[in-house]
Amino acid sequence: MTYTSSVFVIVLMIALALFVYVLVPRVQYLLLGRPEPRVDQVVRRTAGFLVLVFGQKKVLKERVGLIHFFIFWGFIVIAFGTLQVVGEGLREGFSLPVIGDNRAFYLLKDILSVLVITGVIVAAHIRYVVRPTRLKANLEAGIILGLIFALVVTEFFYSGLSYALAPRASHSLAFVAVGVSHLVGGSGASALDAVGHTLWWLHVVLLLSFLVYIPNSKHFHLIACPFNEWLRNLKPRGGQIYPVDFDAEDAESFGVGRVEAFTRKQLLDLYSCAECGRCQDNCPAYQSGKRLSSKLLITKLRDHLVEEGPRLLRERRAAASKSAKASGEQAGPLDGHENDTRSGPADGGAALSSEQARPALIGDVISLQEIWACTTCYSCQEQCPVQNEHINKIIDMRRHLVLMEGELPREAQLVFRNMEVNGNPLGESALVRGDYLRMLQVPTIAEEPEADVLYWPGCAGSLDARNQKVSAAFVNLARAAGVSVAVLGNEEKCCGEAARRLGNEYLYQSLAAENIGVLAGHNVRKIVTQCPHCFNTLKNEYPQLGAEFEVIHHTQFLHELASRGRLRLDAGVLGTAQAGRHERAVYHDSCYLGRYNGVYDQPRELLKLAGLELMELPRTRSKAFCCGAGGGRIWLEESEGERINNVRTDEILRAAPDVVAVACPYCLTMLKDGVDDRGAGDRVRVMDIAEILQGALSLSSQAGDSKLPERGNTTSSGCAAEEKLVRSPA
Amino acid sequence: MLTIAVCVKQVTDPEAPLSLFAIAADGRHLVPPPGTPPVLSTFDENALEAALKIKDAVGSRVTVLSMGNKLAKPVLKKTLAAGADELILLEDEQFEDLDSNGTAMVLAATIDKLGGFDIVLCGRQAADTDAGQVGMGIAAKLGIPAVTLARKVEVTDTSVRVERILPYGHEVVEAAPPVLVTASNEIGELRFPPVKAVIAAQKVQPTVWGAADLGVDLARSTRANLVKFFVPARDILCEMIGGSPQEIANGITEVLKTRIV
């Protein structure tokens, strides 16, 4: 069978031209963004790339990912098969090296093809019959599934027909081709030839249509995603937020107020989205009925970019030619482009008028509610199979609002003011910060420079009555283990975490700089924090500002002490255990301890050491559902939809635990609120792990803490009377 | 264009815990605990907000005046970040511990020197002394009407219209400019300035005038004299009354009858 190769070449050229025609503008839109250097650590990038793309590591995190895995690999193998088929069609006897006559290859291809067909059918069933909310049952997905299906089927029949005409040893194991050949075996050769010819063309045309369709659909991820995987964030997760350089000469615009102010990598994220909806499935904002969906965030930004792209390109070209004219010859076109990349369209009247007609990125495309709803819980990024980075986009938009517009929720203004004036979000005087730890007779580092560790209670552990008890428990445990602890006292300030996540990078940097200065002044090397947010910021964000010290969370520290035998724990002395039954605990993972920093096991092991029966929640570890407080949300009102802490509380209460163990002051506050709100406060106690351990300290080791004030001892009173971390600062 | 002056005072953070303040050795000064941040007096922030609201509505030029000694410039520059057009600092050693009358003199002289304003806004009282005298003093010295306790200030074509708080409601007062208005917190909190404006404001060099620049002679003004600062002494006497319930009751009745009532 030989087909007119010239016709084929023409068709191929048309398809490629169309493909390029659609692709080029998309790439140009991408380049509208600010450059972001990410080409480094080539070996590490490439290694991860192989695992993520060819190993489909993140895709396979969910069982349905298997479908994608088979379609992905099936497609690669089928692509080679298709190459062979096309080649055969063009020249008789054509054979690809290695695989062209390889029986194993054709066997593998048929196996995978069957899996692909099955996968396509299952995928269609899920999307159009089961219809989970995370997937859109739209035409686009149907077209793609149909195309894949038709591609495989045409190839099956073409191969079967060829085999019927001239059985080849190489195809003898290709069971589908052989089966089809049996089906059509009785037909005459000329009929087979004619049908085969048609099928070949059909296959080719389908393939090329697929090619042309890709850049215009969510299947652009086929092209964008490999780049995105290679360019993924290699910084620590908790240090992924871009710092702002306020001293930079040309620093006049901060944050992102229009789509082209995103970096190119951020825009590449948009193209890479496969619309799988996994991020949205575990997004606390979306799942509690807020407008924000991590998936829609990405797809809306992408659609906005593609809609605005042509206009932006025109504006940029006009501005570039204007500036080239203005500055004569010395500025090359590239310079003009680069300059412009930073400052956006020129300020000319024309640009201004079109500016007004543009839908505003903030307001029209992404609403204020969406921007402020994110808890920065990292679940979207954890679940996203293509390594998209949602959180930076949200924070960049918050930055625009705070730094450029001064438009932010009232509660956030108050919190900023408190942090600025008093060094804590609660609005307590900076002069009483150290009082509580002083009452526990913990020395300051100035008094005790040789202390083993510097304890960082944070704002909550210093100033909030409920969380002060956690500080007391920690101090007790450290004393029991013979570790000397010192604090900064009044020299400690808010770490600035919430300010940063609420978009006030300026405030964050000034608080951070002060803290770093103080810590360096005392030559601090090892810090133990109570709060996972302080922990993450000191550990992963302060280094961006030149800090260097070892930071661990108190659960890690206590685990270390326990595993070295320095904490003697008596199992099950929490007081409510019935005879013969261990108290049952669930552990609620803190986002900033778990997902951000991978601390999943130590807290759990500590609970077991304390003699509790540990149960896992349905959404646990890397899929744990946020308490709703992160991203500075604890300080903001939550009126839209359900309260996130209540959603989580309901999940917890279904497990019917005696104790909810937490390791974060925010979680403690939110879940205690939730448990009370659901009227379960008398059945279920919410406690920090340090408090639980303190209760399990064997009496012999507790003897040493007799000098502690009554208030510090929480176990007997449980959590009945605690005051709460005020959600809206006074 | 409409011109507005806003007089603001820098005070020690009123949230600082009272127990940490000390009385200086001379018995005439209050010493704040070290590290207490200076802030703008809250009612003065309301006054600035009132000015900015007028600026938003009808457009105006807003000048901020602040008097004192050793002023914290970063704090005062925040007024520029929030939207004021000009900041004038009146700094002089003589201005230290000036009483209300002296302060009003200095501010009135400054306003004169600047050629007068259509509206002068002050806070209803300072967050530290709570005296509430300076605004009235300025109006008296400038010979212009004063409207106190404003919860809303609007500018019409011919007059300044003020909603003035009364114990059980409010009254509306109109005055033709120039007029002095003192603002209450009901006017609204000072807006949150975009950080970009804060950074820009920090680069501005405000005008600084001393007593000599203004030609005021404070020596000749009357001056309140603070005689003594002290913490009132409090005695707590505690007497235990024991015995049977009957005896306790009798004992209490006895004490109440003989010593209290």
Ligand code: SF4
């Ligand atoms: S970080 Fe959490 S709340 Fe924010 S978009 Fe992602 S999943 Fe949703």
Ligand code: SF4
């Ligand atoms: S952002 Fe990632 S997880 Fe979310 S829909 Fe897109 S590809 Fe899926």
